[in-house]
Every structure is written in C-alpha cells, then in structure tokens.
Amino acid sequence: MSELALFGGTPAVTNPPVERWVQVNDEVKAAVNALLDQGVVSIGGPTGVIGDFEAAFAAMTGSRYALAMNSGTATLHSAYFAVGVGPGDEVLCPAYTWHASATPIIHCAATPVFCDIRPESLTIDPDDVERRITKRTKALCVVHVFGNVCDMDRLCDIAHRHNLALIEDASHAHGALWKGKPVGSFGPVGCFSMQGGKAVSGGEAGVAITDDPEVLDRMILLGHFGRPRRGVLEVVNTIGDMSLGAKYRAHPWAIAMASVGLKRLPELNARRTANYEFLNDRLRGCPGLEVIDALPGATRAGYLELKFKLTREAVQTASRERIVEAMHAEGAPVTADRYSDLNFTYGLLHAAPLFTTVDRRTLGGCFYDPTGSDVPARPSLPVAEDLNQRLVSLPAFIDVTRESLAEVAAAMRKVMQRLGELAD
Numbered sequence: 001m002s003e004l005a006l007f008g009g010t011p012a013v014t015n016p017p018v019e020r021w022v023q024v025n026d027e028v029k030a031a032v033n034a035l036l037d038q039g040v041v042s043i044g045g046p047t048g049v050i051g052d053f054e055a056a057f058a059a060m061t062g063s064r065y066a067l068a069m070n071s072g073t074a075t076l077h078s079a080y081f082a083v084g085v086g087p088g089d090e091v092l093c094p095a096y097t098w099h100a101s102a103t104p105i106i107h108c109a110a111t112p113v114f115c116d117i118r119p120e121s122l123t124i125d126p127d128d129v130e131r132r133i134t135k136r137t138k139a140l141c142v143v144h145v146f147g148n149v150c151d152m153d154r155l156c157d158i159a160h161r162h163n164l165a166l167i168e169d170a171s172h173a174h175g176a177l178w179k180g181k182p183v184g185s186f187g188p189v190g191c192f193s194m195q196g197g198k199a200v201s202g203g204e205a206g207v208a209i210t211d212d213p214e215v216l217d218r219m220i221l222l223g224h225f226g227r228p229r230r231g232v233l234e235v236v237n238t239i240g241d242m243s244l245g246a247k248y249r250a251h252p253w254a255i256a257m258a259s260v261g262l263k264r265l266p267e268l269n270a271r272r273t274a275n276y277e278f279l280n281d282r283l284r285g286c287p288g289l290e291v292i293d294a295l296p297g298a299t300r301a302g303y304l305e306l307k308f309k310l311t312r313e314a315v316q317t318a319s320r321e322r323i324v325e326a327m328h329a330e331g332a333p334v335t336a337d338r339y340s341d342l343n344f345t346y347g348l349l350h351a352a353p354l355f356t357t358v359d360r361r362t363l364g365g366c367f368y369d370p371t372g373s374d375v376p377a378r379p380s381l382p383v384a385e386d387l388n389q390r391l392v393s394l395p396a397f398i399d400v401t402r403e404s405l406a407e408v409a410a411a412m413r414k415v416m417q418r419l420g421e422l423a424d
C-alpha cells in the first residue's frame, strides 16, 4: 500500500465520484416554465400544482391530508401549534438534529427538553425520553436523522402511555418506513423539509401530513389565510378567511419542482440505499471505523448525508479533523459531521447558546416561556456528546459509478489502516 497522499503518496481515488444526477433537470424546468407560461405565481388553496402535490404526498405516506408550506420549519411550528403546545409546556426532542426541530417550540412559548441519542442509530433514545418526562411534557418530537428511522414501537408506546403528542420530523427521511409504515404517519403530524438537497426538494419548501381534520384546521389557522378549512373546529368557522398571521403558504414553482422529485423518489431512494449499502459492505470491519446499519424493522431512505462512526480509540490516536484531512488528500469526499457542539450553527442543541445561556426575553417578542423556565441547565447527554465528535459524512450518492465508490471506500480504509502515522 502506498504512502498516505497527505505525505506525498499516490491518492487512492483515481476516479473521483462525480454525481451525474441533476436536481434541476429538464423536467423541473418544464414544470416551472408551464406555470410561468400560465402566469401562475400564487395559489391560495388545495388546487392546481399545490393540490396535486398534496394528494400525491398524502398517498405516498398513507395519510388523509398533506399541507404544503414554504419551509420545513413552518411545518414544525404548525405541528406544535396544532397539537396545542403552549406557554409552560415542555417538548422532548433529540439534541442531535438541526435546530429547526426545536426552535419552533420556542415560537409556542414552550421549552425544548433535549434528549440523548442511541449510538447504533443516532436517533432519540427512548429510555432517555422516558426519564425526562415531567408533568409539563406535552409533546415528543422524534427525528429520523439522516434517514435513520427511530424505534417507532418504543416511541409510540411512550407517547401513548404518557399522553404526549408525537411529532415526527422526517426532513431527512422522505419515503422511509418502520415495519412497512411510512415515517411521518405515526403521530398526529409528520413534518418534512423540502429544502436544498432533501430527497424531495422545492428549493425552499415543506409539507406536513396528518389524518386529523382538526389538526389540519389548526395548521391552516396558523399560516394559511384564505385556504378552505375542513370546518370541524368552531374557531375556524368564526374567523372567516383570516389566519393568525404567520404566512406559511408554499410557492407553486417550488411545489412544481418538488412534484417532479416526488415522482422519482422510490427510484432515487433505491439508488441511494444501494450505494450506502455498497459502501457499508466495503467498510465493514475496517479498523477504527464502524458502519451504521438500519435498526431491525427500519427501511431507511432520504439520507441527505451518509454517516460513519470513528471508534473512540481511533480519535484518541488522531483527531477526526486530521483523519478527514487525510481522507480528502486520498480523494474521498469525506467531511466531519456538521451537527457538532463546536459549531453552533448546526448543534448539538443542548449545548448551543440559544438553548442554554441566552435570556430570550432580551430578544424581544414572545419567544420565551413566561412561566420562567425557558433556559434550563445544560443536561448531560453522554452518547450525543461522545458520538458527535466521532462522526464523518459522505454525500448521499445517487448516480456515481461503483468503481469510484469502491475507491472511496478503499481510500477510507487506507487512512484508517495507517492511522498511527497521523498521530499528533
């Protein structure tokens, strides 16, 4: 085996993975152009491209209703609002996620309570969830982070026994299943971001699903003035066309793009999964590195990014950043995981100033819990704190050659086999 490329050796990757799948393809352009040609710039109800998309998304998730919105964050705010999260309430959610899983809890003047994760799946730990339930706990947000499906048997059981509203943040898991049932469909509301590189994307968009017409009405009440309601709630029948003023309506051009992505979701998920499994199989047993398998019962999908764990011993020998640098030099597009407490743009949330040290009253508005406990002491979450320093990522490849994936795996192996040379 040649010397590490970091020290002048020949890079292991001769054929770098070039993603040939194009998100904004001709079909997306045609769909958006068709709306431009028709002069369609805004749709206020479940009609046209919005109605068609909502029907297709509801069908994909086996839900009665889908409500398109302008972001995943908007769907989460709508979900917490719709299930009645309010001042003085606590909402459990994982520390290892994007901050938008939790910030909308603050918009409801409630308090996020962060929970630890399971090392084998990176998803919220049901045992820790149960430990953190108090009289004030109103809801439980679970996140199928990077396509890893949570243990929905345990979490549904906990939500049921403690009368908690279960919100699923499935922003990284479009099309994933737990024991054959689509993620997002287990509790009163499922939320999906459709931003950027998500598996179904409108550039900036989101979609919420529910079976409950009251929940749908409340989501419409919050952010969709002028949209017809199911009319099952007294209040929505009395306020006419108005809403509470958060405007969460989706842009039809974004939904036109998302509709194209939704049609190809099964095919693209199959490709992402096959590529991840190929890499995992090549890396299984690699010294200092562990692959992340789906929990039994889970069918992963969406992903956004592919995760791998460095062992504790490996990062004691050389820092994750040094390992990533060496893998990069070999030509493998590996990055350090971005949900790290070193970077408060991305997490870990229980350590971030917004959730620990900032007195939100000083920010103005009503984004604090007036009952006075909105900045709880930083909890100790040993698994998340340990793991987030040891995770590395690859892009969720769709259309790359097997040869170049094999080279990426070989490059990662090469670095891990020569780890001692990277010791500080």
Ligand SMILES: Cc1ncc(COP(=O)(O)O)c(C=O)c1O
Binding pocket: 070, 071, 072, 073, 074, 097, 098, 100, 101, 143, 169, 171, 172, 193, 194, 195, 204, 205, 206
């Ligand atoms: C897990 C998770 N939840 C929520 C969001 C928020 O979605 P959006 O950016 O569409 O508002 C994101 C965005 O990346 C996310 O990754």
